[in-house]
Amino acid sequence: MVLKALDLPEDQLRAQVKAQLRARMQSLRDALPLQAGQKRASKIIETLKNTAELKKAKTLAAYLPFGSEIELRPFLEDWLAKGKILFLPRSQLSNHTMSFHRVFSLQALQPGSFDIEEPAGDAPLLEDSSLDVILVPALAVDPTGHRIGYGRGYYDRWFAQSQTTAFRICLVYDFQLIPEAPAHEHDQLVQLVITDTASYRTKLAAK
Numbered sequence: 001m002v003l004k005a006l007d008l009p010e011d012q013l014r015a016q017v018k019a020q021l022r023a024r025m026q027s028l029r030d031a032l033p034l035q036a037g038q039k040r041a042s043k044i045i046e047t048l049k050n051t052a053e054l055k056k057a058k059t060l061a062a063y064l065p066f067g068s069e070i071e072l073r074p075f076l077e078d079w080l081a082k083g084k085i086l087f088l089p090r091s092q093l094s095n096h097t098m099s100f101h102r103v104f105s106l107q108a109l110q111p112g113s114f115d116i117e118e119p120a121g122d123a124p125l126l127e128d129s130s131l132d133v134i135l136v137p138a139l140a141v142d143p144t145g146h147r148i149g150y151g152r153g154y155y156d157r158w159f160a161q162s163q164t165t166a167f168r169i170c171l172v173y174d175f176q177l178i179p180e181a182p183a184h185e186h187d188q189l190v191q192l193v194i195t196d197t198a199s200y201r202t203k204l205a206a207k
Helices: 002-008 010-031 034-048 073-081 153-162
Strands: 059-061 085-092 097-103 134-135 167-171 193-194 199-201
Touching: 034 073, 034 167, 034 193, 073 085, 097 153
Parallel strands: 059 085, 059 134, 134 167, 167 193
Antiparallel strands: 085 097, 193 199
């Protein structure tokens, strides 16, 4: 098996390794006991709240948790309660693209793709230049900011087409931090990785 893998073209080998890591991290995260996950998540959110870029931000793009992802709803409710601006994504399954729309209340969301609630289609569309911070989901990420998502490329594609200069933050449990993620040229890096035990500013953050 290993010898056959080594015979693969480099891009295919990277894709294979990503798929294996993706499955492994999904399994580990799903196996995390609820109480332990909540305790870890509270530490992550507390670190996020104290991040300099978020403290001065007025506009935030985020996502609602899917499956065993870190629970963000209380944090997002608090963000809105402070009168700040929130954008959440709408996914287009036909072409694997997404757009961000303004949300005034999480209670106003509608059933959407992947059983995740989304803003209404006529909700105000994000203007790239107005965004301060964006939270980027991941199944795994390394200290340089390379992340492994769910394999559909929604965020990589959105960043490639966007003109945003928003500060990019990835929130993961500490076991989702890996030494090095297989990288492709089209991969979009994050600038800050926050786990329940530490945070890492990447080289991209210094640019």
